[in-house]
Amino acid sequence: MNPVNRLLSRNISAGQITGYVMANLVGLTIVLTALQFYRDITADSGTPDSFITRDYLIISPRVSGLGSLGGQVAGFSEAEISEIDACPWVRRVGRFTSAAFQVYASVDAFGRPMGTSLFLESIPDSFFDITPPGWDWTPESGEPLPVVISKDYLTLYNFGFAASAGLPQVSESMLSAIPFRLSVSGNGRQEWLPARIAGFSSRLNTIAVPEAFMQWANARFADEPAAPSRRLIIEVSQPGSPLIEPFLADHGYEAAGDKADTSRMIRLLSVITGVVIAVGTIISILAFFILLLSIWLLLQKNRSKLHMLMQLGYTPAQVSRPYTVMVCIVNAAVLALALAITLISQLVWSTRLDDLGLSSASPWITIVTGIAIAITLTLLNIIAIRRRVASAFRI
Amino acid sequence: MIASINRIDLIGTLPAVFAGSDAASRTSDVWRRDISFTRPATYLIRAESGTGKSSLCSYIYGSRTDFSGDILFDGRSIRTLTVNEWCSLRRTAIACLPQEMHLFPELSVIDNIMLKNRLTDCKTGAEISQMLAALELDGKISTPAGRLSVGQQQRVAIIRALCQPFSFLLADEPVSHLDTRNNAAVASMIHCEATERQAAVIATSVGNDIALSSPVILNL
Numbered sequence: 219m220n221p222v223n224r225l226l227s228r229n230i231s232a233g234q235i236t237g238y239v240m241a242n243l244v245g246l247t248i249v250l251t252a253l254q255f256y257r258d259i260t261a262d263s264g265t266p267d268s269f270i271t272r273d274y275l276i277i278s279p280r281v282s283g284l285g286s287l288g289g290q291v292a293g294f295s296e297a298e299i300s301e302i303d304a305c306p307w308v309r310r311v312g313r314f315t316s317a318a319f320q321v322y323a324s325v326d327a328f329g330r331p332m333g334t335s336l337f338l339e340s341i342p343d344s345f346f347d348i349t350p351p352g353w354d355w356t357p358e359s360g361e362p363l364p365v366v367i368s369k370d371y372l373t374l375y376n377f378g379f380a381a382s383a384g385l386p387q388v389s390e391s392m393l394s395a396i397p398f399r400l401s402v403s404g405n406g407r408q409e410w411l412p413a414r415i416a417g418f419s420s421r422l423n424t425i426a427v428p429e430a431f432m433q434w435a436n437a438r439f440a441d442e443p444a445a446p447s448r449r450l451i452i453e454v455s456q457p458g459s460p461l462i463e464p465f466l467a468d469h470g471y472e473a474a475g476d477k478a479d480t481s482r483m484i485r486l487l488s489v490i491t492g493v494v495i496a497v498g499t500i501i502s503i504l505a506f507f508i509l510l511l512s513i514w515l516l517l518q519k520n521r522s523k524l525h526m527l528m529q530l531g532y533t534p535a536q537v538s539r540p541y542t543v544m545v546c547i548v549n550a551a552v553l554a555l556a557l558a559i560t561l562i563s564q565l566v567w568s569t570r571l572d573d574l575g576l577s578s579a580s581p582w583i584t585i586v587t588g589i590a591i592a593i594t595l596t597l598l599n600i601i602a603i604r605r606r607v608a609s610a611f612r613i
Numbered sequence: 614m615i616a617s618i619n620r621i622d623l624i625g626t627l628p629a630v631f632a633g634s635d636a637a638s639r640t641s642d643v644w645r646r647d648i649s650f651t652r653p654a655t656y657l658i659r660a661e662s663g664t665g666k667s668s669l670c671s672y673i674y675g676s677r678t679d680f681s682g683d684i685l686f687d688g689r690s691i692r693t694l695t696v697n698e699w700c701s702l703r704r705t706a707i708a709c710l711p712q713e714m715h716l717f718p719e720l721s722v723i724d725n726i727m728l729k730n731r732l733t734d735c736k737t738g739a740e741i742s743q744m745l746a747a748l749e750l751d752g753k754i755s756t757p758a759g760r761l762s763v764g765q766q767q768r769v770a771i772i773r774a775l776c777q778p779f780s781f782l783l784a785d786e787p788v789s790h791l792d793t794r795n796n797a798a799v800a801s802m803i804h805c806e807a808t809e810r811q812a813a814v815i816a817t818s819v820g821n822d823i824a825l826s827s828p829v830i831l832n833l
Contacts, residue, residue, distance in 0.1 A: 531703035
């Protein structure tokens with residue numbers, strides 16, 4: 219060790235440095251872990267079914283026992299739709315249009331014909347963030363009619379029906395590849411149309427077709443004028459707003475599936491994560507001041523040595539070097555440890571998140587953030603050291 | 614970077630503590646006068662204790678700035694020098710032996726000397742050994758400076774001060790703790806180094822003058 223380092227490394231307190239390492243490790247780890255967790259829980263699943271990625275709520279009137287027995291179908295009146303549209307948490311409202319005609323689907327699968335009655339619905343195209351392929355269908359095009367079906371139906375078939383009936387399970391890609399035909403009838407007409415499955419959605423719990431088809435078919439095959447919309451899709455401007463639930467309850471509306479609950483859970487987790495990040499940041503800031511104080515104390519103890527070295531012709535940069543090197547090493551070690559803990563933690567929780575249907579986000583943003591924080595802390599430390607050393611130039 | 618200085622001018626320089634009092638400057642050849650130090654030459658500044666000898670060295674060496682008037686290096690006010698310029702001057706143009714010697718007591722004799730020499734790369738190991746031998750310190754190379762007598766420390770500090778190129782050597786009471794024999798040895802070493810570098814020596818004294826030949830004598 220050269221004599222300068224030997225002189226200046228005296229009085230370095232291992233206890234204080236360890237204290238800083240522990241404190242900043244805790245702070246930085248909390249910040250990075252919370253950030254990664256936040257990114258994981260808010261990560262879009264990114265699978266092809268997410269035609270609708272923003273926050274939507276699908277609501278319907280609660281079905282009353284007596285009403286359904288009487289054959290009446292509950293729907294939304296214009297007044298109700300206006301009232302919903304006026305709510306502060308609503309950005310826009312779209313109506314589901316139901317088919318007012320008979321639909322029968324037929325497929326020649328596994329060597330035997332299979333068929334089933336179906337119902338179809340459509341929503342305004344603008345509610346799709348990613349338009350399913352072939353969605354610009356026109357009657358004249360002769361193209362197969364694209365259909366988006368709920369992922370739940372496939373799950374229901376694969377794990378409910380197929381398993382018990384001894385039928386083969388099918389994958390999304392397999393099903394998408396199978397062409398089928400739709401028989402559309404009503405109003406004294408009947409037509410066969412080629413159709414194909416354009417995708418699966420976990421948000422739309424229906425069998426959706428393009429709105430253009432629905433308008434065309436309703437005009438052509440409907441026996442009677444279209445019934446009022448039975449379901450509405452709402453783009454929510456304040457997801458997880460506390461106003462939503464009481465409004466739905468007061469008006470006797472039901473939100474479809476548990477998507478609203480999931481969204482609320484994610485919002486809640488986001489808030490908690492925000493609080494945790496804030497706590498981590500505060501711990502990191504306090505740790506930073508511990509190191510700063512420790513360095514100032516050290517420089518104060520070594521002030522006369524620093525002064526004497528500069529009297530010999532050493533520059534402030536030269537006499538600062540042992541301290542800046544120390545700060546760089548300590549901060550790099552803290553960063554490495556904090557990132558290691560964060561990434562290991564992510565491995566632990568990612569399996570749990572998979573169970574919840576959430577996928578993990580890439581850790582790069584977290585790593586870059588960690589590096590940025592470490593560099594910032596180090597630079598601030600180095601500036602403080604330089605200033606302190608320069609002040610010892612003259613006594 | 615300033616590599617050498619040919620002339621140092623004092624323009625009405627006066628320590629701040631003497632401001633408002635005529636006592637210090639009435640009889641002084643230095644304070645409140647316009648005087649020049651040029652090289653090669655030898656200056657001996659004689660003064661009683663408390664009249665500002667160490668202050669003068671500190672002002673010229675840039676360690677303190679509490680003076681009125683001005684000091685010029687080749688016409689440039691030293692008040693305009695940056696910290697890095699001072700550090701550079703202290704490696705190449707001005708050598709200083711402070712009265713307090715500024716040795717690091719925990720470092721050995723050789724480490725104290727190398728602290729300067731590794732910065733300037735001025736002397737070889739053999740030259741340093743020769744200098745140590747000439748000042749009767751060859752047996753103390755590995756001894757921590759703190760364990761040396763004050764006279765020995767003074768000799769180590771002199772060798773360290775000479776381990777650099779210089780235009781001016783400021784020696785603040787360089788032989789105050791030395792006997793006649795060591796005084797002569799130190800004076801001879803300083804004379805050789807100064808002659809070789811065409812440098813000026815500015816030495817101070819409270820009575821035990823360094824034995825340099827025919828100095829310009831100034832009373833502070």
